Amino acid sequence: MEKHKITRRLIINTAHTLIQETQKSEISLSKIASALNITHAAIYKHFKDKQDLWIAVCADWFQTYIINNIDIKDDAYDDNQLWLHDYIWAFVNAKKNAYQSNQLMFELNTYYVEKNPFILQKVLKPCFIRIQQKMNYDDSNLYKPEIILSAFSTFTLPMFKDTWSLPDYHLRFEMTWDLIKYNV
Structure with a gap:
């Protein structure tokens, strides 16, 4: 995957894409991190926890x-x-x-x-x-x-x-x- 600057927006967009691709309403943080070629922990630099990410995706x-x-x-x-x-x-x-x-x-x-x-x-x-x-x-x-x-x-x-x-x-x-x- 091409290297992108990881932002809240990119993480949210990736979550949306994975939801559509998998047809599941919730995706693991590990799957999102893998799609972005980052560590699971890197997501926590932008979201305090899993619920915070999903609330942002929903909002x-x-x-x-x-x-x-x-x-x-x-x-x-x-x-x-x-x-x-x-x-x-x-x-x-x-x-x-x-x-x-x-x-x-x-x-x-x-x-x-x-x-x-x-x-x-x-x-x-x-x-x-x-x-x-x-x-x-x-x-x-x-x-x-x-x-x-x-x-x-x-x-x-x-x-x-x-x-x-x-x-x-x-x-x-x-x-x-x-x-x-x-x-x-």
């Missing part, structure tokens, strides 16, 4: 395949409430599409991120901040955006993934929106 996947696929132009909206509706709709659909297109990474993400509320908050922070800024909420905390997204948990939490393809998916979304829209 990167979440950013790339969910957050970056929320295709809503903030400046195209004069009505912030309509923007929020469309943003959340785009978010839940990005999550559904990510699950449908790559169940292995979705499972890994579920294992390391979705089951830990503190890591999930960290991963979702860009979404919270975007909602906070667009909706002009008090910026001393991110409680309101977090609560708003939590209201849509049946459209984002992995335990509900089997309901995402039901014919009433959009209807249930709109019913949930109707419950919160007057409080946003």
